[in-house]
Amino acid sequence: MWPGSVRARATLGATAVVALALTAASFALLGIVHANLQRTAKDAAAQQADTVGRLAAQGKLPDLLPLTHGADFIQVVDAEGRVVAASQNLTGRPPVGHVRPDEGTLRATWSGEPFHDEHRQRIVAVTTRAPGGTLTVYAGTSLRDADQADETTSVALGIGAPLLLATVALVTWWVTGRALRPVEAIRSEVAEITGHALHRRVPVPDSQDxxxxxxxxxxxxxxxxxxxxxxxxxxxxxxxxxxxxxxxxxxxxxxxxxxxxxxxxxxxxxxxxxxxxxxxxxxxxxxxxxxxxDAAEPVESGPLDLADLCRTTLAARHGDRIPVDAGLQTGVTIEGNSSRLTRLLTNLLDNAQRHADRRIELTLRADQATDTAVLEVSDDGPGIPEADLDRIFERFTRLDDARSRDLGGAGLGLAIARDIAAHHNGTLTAEPHPYGARVVARLPLSPQAAEGP
CATH class of the missing domain: 1.10.287.130 (Signal transduction histidine kinase, dimerisation/phosphotransfer (DHp) domain)
Incomplete structure (x- = not known):
C-alpha cells in the first residue's frame, strides 16, 4: 500500500506531517480560546458577585439589583433558601442554585439555568454575612460568546484545514516533480548508454544541489x-x-x-x-x-625486509649479461607480498639488462620525510625521452620495437611492475637521469619502520 515513487512518498509524508501539526494546533487553539472566554465570563460574574456581597454586608442591598457589563443575572438567597433580591430578569424566580460555600469562597458550576436556552451559563456563588444573617449571592454570565467562538473556530478549521492540506499536497507534488525532473533525465540517458555508446553523458542541471x-x-x-x-x-x-x-x-x-x-x-x-x-x-x-x-585477487601480505628480498632476488639471477651493483640500506621494512614484490624487482632488473651498456645499479633507502621505501634501478643505456617517461608503463609499449622483440620483451614488464606497486599503495615512475634510465619505486614503510628506533 506504500507508494512506489519518491514523488508520491514525499507528497504523502509532507501532507501527513502537516495534518498532524495542524490537528495539534487546532486542538490547542480551541482549548486556548475556550479557556480564555470562560475565564473572562467567570471573572465578570465574580466581580459582580463581590460587588453585591459588599452591599449586602453593609445592609444596603436593594430589592432590584442592577446588572453591570459582563453579568447576565444576579440573585441573593438567605440561609433558608428565600430570594431576598434579584436582577430584573430573575424577579419571581426560585433560587438558581443551592450552593452554600464558606464565607468569602467563590465556587463556579456549569448549568443551563435559569433561562433554559441553548447556551451554557457560568455561575459564581459568594457567601457573606449581612446584618440580617448569612446571604449567598449568585451571579451568572452566559457562555454565548464562548460557544459562538468555539463554533466559528471549528467551522473555520473544518474548512481551512482541508484546503491547507490540499494546497500542501499540490505544492509538494509540484516541487518534488520539478526537483526530480533532472533525475528522470539522468535515468533516461543512462538507460540509453550501452557498450557501444559509452561516449554519452548524463545532463548536468544548472542548479548546484x-x-x-x-x-x-x-x-x-x-x-x-x-x-x-x-x-x-x-x-x-x-x-x-x-x-x-x-x-x-x-x-x-x-x-x-x-x-x-x-x-x-x-x-x-x-x-x-x-x-x-x-x-x-x-x-x-x-x-x-x-x-x-586487474581482478584485485586477495593475496597474503606481511612485514617484509626489502634489503633481504633484494639480496635473495639478486642471488637467484644467474647468467645476467651485466652484474648489478647493489647499495642496500638495512632495516627497510614494508607490508607486502613477497612473490609479487620479487616480480616487481625482477621486471625492473630485466628491463635494465635489456638496455644497459656496462652498468646497472640497484639502491634501496628509507625516506623518513615521506615514510616510504625508495627502490631505484638505473642503467647506462640509451635512456628514455622525457616525453615517454610515463608512456613506457603502458601495456605493450616498446620504444624500440624491433630491438625489444629481439631481446624477448613484450612491453608488459613495466606495466606489471607499476600495477604491483599500485596494489601495495605505492608508485612506480621513470625519472630523469644524467645518463641512461632510472626507474624508482616508492612503497609505504610499515608502521614500525616509519616510527623509527
Whole structure:
C-alpha cells in the first residue's frame, strides 16, 4: 500500500506531517480560546458577585439589583433558601442554585439555568454575612460568546484545514516533480548508454544541489568506465596481435619442417621452435598475471625486509649479461607480498639488462620525510625521452620495437611492475637521469619502520 515513487512518498509524508501539526494546533487553539472566554465570563460574574456581597454586608442591598457589563443575572438567597433580591430578569424566580460555600469562597458550576436556552451559563456563588444573617449571592454570565467562538473556530478549521492540506499536497507534488525532473533525465540517458555508446553523458542541471553533484559524479564514473573499456579493448587487440606473431612463426617453422624433412636441419629448427614456444609461454603467463592484478585477487601480505628480498632476488639471477651493483640500506621494512614484490624487482632488473651498456645499479633507502621505501634501478643505456617517461608503463609499449622483440620483451614488464606497486599503495615512475634510465619505486614503510628506533 506504500507508494512506489519518491514523488508520491514525499507528497504523502509532507501532507501527513502537516495534518498532524495542524490537528495539534487546532486542538490547542480551541482549548486556548475556550479557556480564555470562560475565564473572562467567570471573572465578570465574580466581580459582580463581590460587588453585591459588599452591599449586602453593609445592609444596603436593594430589592432590584442592577446588572453591570459582563453579568447576565444576579440573585441573593438567605440561609433558608428565600430570594431576598434579584436582577430584573430573575424577579419571581426560585433560587438558581443551592450552593452554600464558606464565607468569602467563590465556587463556579456549569448549568443551563435559569433561562433554559441553548447556551451554557457560568455561575459564581459568594457567601457573606449581612446584618440580617448569612446571604449567598449568585451571579451568572452566559457562555454565548464562548460557544459562538468555539463554533466559528471549528467551522473555520473544518474548512481551512482541508484546503491547507490540499494546497500542501499540490505544492509538494509540484516541487518534488520539478526537483526530480533532472533525475528522470539522468535515468533516461543512462538507460540509453550501452557498450557501444559509452561516449554519452548524463545532463548536468544548472542548479548546484545534490542532483547536480550526482550528475557530475555519474559523468566522472562514466569517464572511468569508458577509459577502462577502451583500455580493455586495446589490451585485447594488443594481446591478440602479440600472440599471433609467435604463433605465426611457429606455424611457418613447422610448415618448413614438413616441406624439407631433412633430419640434419631438425636440431636448429627444434631449437628455434622451442625458443618461440618459451616466448609464447612467457607472454601467456604475463597476460594471466595482469588479469589477476586487474581482478584485485586477495593475496597474503606481511612485514617484509626489502634489503633481504633484494639480496635473495639478486642471488637467484644467474647468467645476467651485466652484474648489478647493489647499495642496500638495512632495516627497510614494508607490508607486502613477497612473490609479487620479487616480480616487481625482477621486471625492473630485466628491463635494465635489456638496455644497459656496462652498468646497472640497484639502491634501496628509507625516506623518513615521506615514510616510504625508495627502490631505484638505473642503467647506462640509451635512456628514455622525457616525453615517454610515463608512456613506457603502458601495456605493450616498446620504444624500440624491433630491438625489444629481439631481446624477448613484450612491453608488459613495466606495466606489471607499476600495477604491483599500485596494489601495495605505492608508485612506480621513470625519472630523469644524467645518463641512461632510472626507474624508482616508492612503497609505504610499515608502521614500525616509519616510527623509527
Amino acid at each position: 545534490e542532483v547536480a553533484r550526482l550528475a557530475r559524479t555519474m559523468n566522472v564514473t562514466l569517464d572511468r568506465l569508458e577509459e577502462a573499456v577502451v583500455r580493455q579493448r586495446r589490451f585485447i587487440a594488443d594481446a591478440s596481435h602479440e600472440l599471433r606473431s609467435p604463433i605465426t612463426v611457429l606455424r611457418t617453422q613447422l610448415e618448413v619442417a614438413l616441406a624439407h624433412p631433412d633430419p640434419a636441419l631438425w636440431p636448429d629448427l627444434v631449437s628455434e621452435v622451442l625458443e618461440d614456444t618459451v616466448r609464447l609461454q612467457d607472454l601467456a603467463a604475463d597476460l594471466l598475471f595482469l588479469a589477476r592484478l
